[in-house]
Amino acid sequence: MQDLLKNRMVQLIALIAAAAIAMWYFGVIGKARAADKGGKPVAGVVVDNNTYPSWTGFGVDVHGSLATGTADFGAPVNLSVDGQMAGLGAFYNHQFGVLVLGADVNYDRMWGDLHSFGVDYALSIGLRVGLLPSKTTLVYARGEWIRVSGSGDSVDGWGIGGGIETKIAGTPVSLALEWMHDWFDKDKFGPSADVTADRITGRVKFDLYNKPATSLFADR
DSSP states (O other): OHHHHHHHHHHHHHHHHHHHHHHHIIIIIHHHHHHHTTSSOGGGGOOOTTTSOOSOEEEEEEEEEEEEEEEEOSTTOEEEEEEEEEEEEEEEEEEETTEEEEEEEEEEEEETHHHHTTOOEEEEEEEEEEEEEETTEEEEEEEEEEEEEETTEEEEEEEEEEEEEEEOTTSSEEEEEEEEEEEEOGGGTOTTOEEEEEEEEEEEEEEEEEOOOOBTTBOO
């Protein structure tokens, strides 16, 4: 499972990069070329306020993850545990032109071998920064602090990753796919332990409030 998850991470990163390049080329450069040929000017990037709200606002999400936890105590002693996570989150974003900054908090319950191994739930607080290759799509990097608890104890860690989020036009809903890599406090396991976790998460996000948009490049 761990090798499969790593392959999925590579595919996800490649997909995010390819999507960002393609959307940027066709959404921005394509319009610039059209303007150079006497077509509609680049001002066509102005957003329809009724269809595409600003990314500035707050909301909630539901999400699910595939996760793998790995504890390496030095060869040949190591342990790998797979499982699933599902939970709820709340977020706030602020748009600065094509740049979006955000913060979020998440609560997850564990299933599968992770739960059987004694891990019950996780609480995380995250920050992210992203760029808008198009008015409805955000490509972002994310960092987090995470606390995993169970069996009467808890352990803290830090994580880094990234993802892609797309708004569904005409609705308050967006879909996100992200990958995170976390590493945990060694003091809980011994100085030689290397305890990490990887997860792929799908999110369905619901905007509760969005500031009206003026254009893709200027959120005033």
